[in-house]
Amino acid sequence: MSRYRLALAVAGTFALAGCASTPEDPNAPQACITIDNTQGGGAAGRISLIKDGREGLAPGEITELNQxxxxxxxxxQVSMGRTMRxxxxxxxxxxxxRVVVEGGSSDTIDPTNIRDRNQAPLVFSEIFRLNPGDEVEWNVRLNRIRFTTGGN
Structure with missing residues (x-):
């Protein structure tokens, strides 16, 4: 009986891990994002796309952190002097x-500043509307979003 429970627990773990993030759908329309970090003064690190968490909330529920x-x-990943698509x-x-650059290199963190030691540096783009078929370019240094195809 314990082998059955173990097998069930392992199967449940894999099922939950599969639900943790939405997989890419090869039949779905595509949108492309180019991160332009070639002009210097930008940040280097992990790049993520974050959906605005305020969508669908009532006006009284909206806070700055919900986004x-x-x-x-x-x-x-993107590094200084590079472009990533x-x-x-x-x-x-x-x-x-919005596009986010997280976790800059260790040489950009001041070890004497407690806040720097506990939190990765972040750079956020402005919020933009993304639709299937859009081609979006984000200039990190200027923090400017530009639609090269489709878009608003």
């Missing part, structure tokens, strides 16, 4: 998003 609680899609295929991609 960072939406679905997070990991795009990859990532295309996403998701069936439920429509919404308001």
């Amino acid at each position: 960072f609680r939406g679905e997070r899609i990991r795009l990859g 990532h295309c996403i295929r998701r069936s439920a991609l429509v919404g308001n998003y």
